[in-house]
Amino acid sequence: MAQITLSGVKKIYPGGVEAVKGVDLEIAEGEFVVFVGPSGCGKSTLLRMIAGLETVSQGEIRIGDRVVNNVEPADRDIAMVFQNYALYPHMSVRQNLSYGLKNRKMPKEEITRRIDDTARILQITDYLDRKPRALSGGQRQRVAMGRAIVRDPAAFLFDEPLSNLDAKLRLHMRGEIKHLHRRLATTSVYVTHDQLEAMTLADKLVVLNGGRIEQVGKPLDLYRRPASVFVAGFLGAPAMNLLDAHVDGGALHVGDVQILQGVAAQGPVIAGLRPEDVHARVQPGGAFRLEFVEELGGMRLLHGSVEGQRLIIQSPLQAEVGPEMALQIAPEALHLFNVADGMRITNAVRQAPEAADATG
């Protein structure tokens, strides 16, 4: 096990395209770090640089105490789980698991012992002599993880490992990965574009955008205090409502409608409101014009607009719904962002009690 340190890491492709534009990050021993971001944000490139599959153009990557910029992937003491699993199709499951160990000249008894242990943990003992093509998607996924676990490396690297599974299996495997990490406590770096996967798995969440880190922190901290409009819009489903607003004399207005009072900012801002933080009650002439309702079973989503700007409200089933509704928003639920650079305006409103405390 080891910590991983990235300092000033850049990836510049021939032709001058900068995929990663200077990333500094500390990954502590045993930590589960998730890189999340839209496609093209550089998250996979960053992971592949840690793995040694891409060269580092600038900066330094350390695994443990060692600078690994020029170390071969095989000698970095890492194991990787690929998106398409990358199982060797001509080898049985057992051979797939033992390949990396045999290449490292491990004694036979030790290989057998490790494979048996790993197979038991992942419940793949029954398939050890099958070829990958005779396995289902979920079973292949387990074998791919088994191939990483059996090596007992300093760190696991996951490159969108669940994106080829169907929704139900994905949820199940997400739980298993979490469970495995509890059990093995190996430093893990996990790349995904799925914000839900990122929120649920991460000890530390790294949101990337355009080759840069937007924000790093515990998932709930990021959810509660997003540092920028990008993070605010990326985490959470349905996404945070982002409205063009302006503050005039301490009052927040959207168009001509006053939403809130007691705001310590001035001029045009972007107001962020999570769907679950907005409450609406039926009131003829209210600012919220309902367009349609989405029934999710346990709750419903109200789609509508305020002064022509789209707004989604998460509403409990017992609440009444009408075509015109008035909005109620707690001041601490409001997020304000600069119009110019999209960064969070801190101390603009009375904040919720420190989010970090709440996560425990």
Add this chain to the structure above:
Amino acid sequence: MQTKRMTFRSHWLPYALIAPQLAVTLIFFIWPAAQAIRQSFLREDPFGLSSRFVGLANYTRLLDNPEYLESFRVTVVFSTATAALSMGLALLLALAVDRIIRANQFYTTLVIWPYAVAPAVAGVLWWFMFNPTIGIFTYILEVVGYDWNDRLNSADAMTLVVVAASWKQISYNFLFFVAGLQSIPMSLREAAAIDGAGPVKRFFTVVFPLLSPTTFFLLVVNITYTMFDTFGIVDATTAGGPNRATNILVYKVYQDGFIGLNLGSSAAQSVILMLIVMALTFVQFRWIERRVQY
């Protein structure tokens, strides 16, 4: 798969459309083949004025003839050596092209060129380069102390036809190997790299086994090529000599039939070659369709 079915109103149009192809097949393949089969049971008099039915005598004579069996042996050596050399070099070139990023299209194009050269021209080309008197390779070999003479030395002659035949076939093999390599997912090689396999080990334990369908296909195609398409090369370089050292089966058909004018025997040899080709085709369809390996 869904196939779109065309229906024709008139009865004669579909036949008219396939008629040219049928005509070519009939005139240039079926008719000569039938002629060869008929001829192989006949013996002609020395002046070509009459012929009589001799049953299987042409075949039994052939199989008792040490010269013919020697030609078989020469063909096996030639085929094996040519297939091994051309496939080996093609695989090396394909691996090289697979590794380079810049201008690999350019190199690919260059490697494909020899395929466009007619066999006889390729033969003449190599004949010149290895010419005992004026050849550039003969000169180079002499510098390093080897006295090359493909007109007297049967090993030299065999080497020459193998090199010339391989050179032409490398392009074809190369294309298939490049395609085969591209169909192996990059992540498999990356996984092997992380699993601690060096480039050489990676090739032998992951890449080569996954290429085996391509390799097997090429093996059959190459054997077919060396047995039947190399007449031009042999004729232009060694003409089967010296002392029949490069007299492969397909060349012997020509020599006995068109030079020796022993049409019955030549026809029997053609029929045997046809049977070999049918067997190879059968092997190819039988095994390649339901791929041998993983």
